[in-house]
Amino acid sequence: MPNTLNPLELIARRWQPSAAFVRRAALATVVMAVIIVVTGGAVRLSQSGLGCSTWPKCTPDSLTPTAAMGINGLIEFGNRMLTYVLCAVVGLFIIAARARHPRRRSLTRLGWAQFWLVMSNAVIGGITVLTGLNPYIVSSHFLAATALLTVAVLSWKRASEGDEEPRGLVPRPARQLAWLLVAATGALTVIGTVVTGTGPHAGDAKKVHRIPLDWQEITQLHVDFVYIVVGLSVALWFTLRAVKAPAAPRRMLLELFACIAFQGVIGYVQYFMGLPEIVIGLHMLGSALVWICVLRVRLSLRDRGPLPEEDPVGSAASGEQEAAEPQPASALSR
Secondary structure, three states: OOOOOOHHHHHHHHOOOOHHHHHHHHHHHHHHHHHHHHHHHHHHHOOEOOOOOOOOOOEOOEOOOOHHHHHHHHHHHHHHHHHHHHHHHHHHHHHHHHHOOOOOHHHHHHHHHHHHHHHHHHHHHHHHHHOOOOHHHHHHHHHHHHHHHHHHHHHHHHOOOOOOOOEEOOOHHHHHHHHHHHHHHHHHHHHHHHHHHHOOOOOEOOOOOOOOOOHHHHHHHHHHHHHHHHHHHHHHHHHHHHOOOOHHHHHHHHHHHHHHHHHHHHHHHHHHOOOOHHHHHHHHHHHHHHHHHHHHHHHOOEEOOOOOOOOHHHHHHOOOOOOOOOOOOOOOOO
């Protein structure tokens, strides 16, 4: 009885994407993860969190919004539909990573991790609606989206490097300082969700339960962590200069400074203008960009070698039967 091939194996035998295509597919997942963060914020800021009254349907009797639900129903339903677009982009990355020769299980695992994060966040989004925008569930919804963004950035980085054991490009104390920066930025993000849970933009025009903490005190704690992140970033900059780090990490740290400056300006503007919705939306975008930059800075401090060379045996198995002069096997091919 012949072996039955799964669909991904069939595609891998007939299609050989380039390494550049895999990198672009990985980058597309990063872009879509940012879009999901920003559009999720738009749902809350437009008071459309309960635009669809239930889940997985939009109403108990309709899968799609009705005319009586108005613009809020369309906004909430549109955000739900973006999940399918995100799934398609993640699926493309999984297929491209699987079809690439030589096969790199690290990439496909990261792709599947993104898929399951999307599925889990869709369920959390449904629970958010069913619990009437419980602020703790809303916070977990955002953090799950941030986890997706994290894995997408890791996938993007892994798509452009090899599979060797990571080798530090700077002394260990510098790498530890970078990890501390990642931890502080993660804490800043978590505290930001608490600020959201105590603030006035609950996601619906009706009275919605809020986290019973003083909004101004939590906001001050959030600002304190901003200063911690800025201080660690400056310290890392001088450390990288002192140890004569490669140009790439220092360039990425400058990008982080630009994102922090943008985020700081937006933060003060929204505070002094009384939290206008459009400015808060920009603040959420800035939060995603800062997190991306912090991850890229940390990932730039180690090296995994060059990309594995294309496996000539795998290319022949993909259906190309023409005679070709064999290429030397790479020491990095697995």
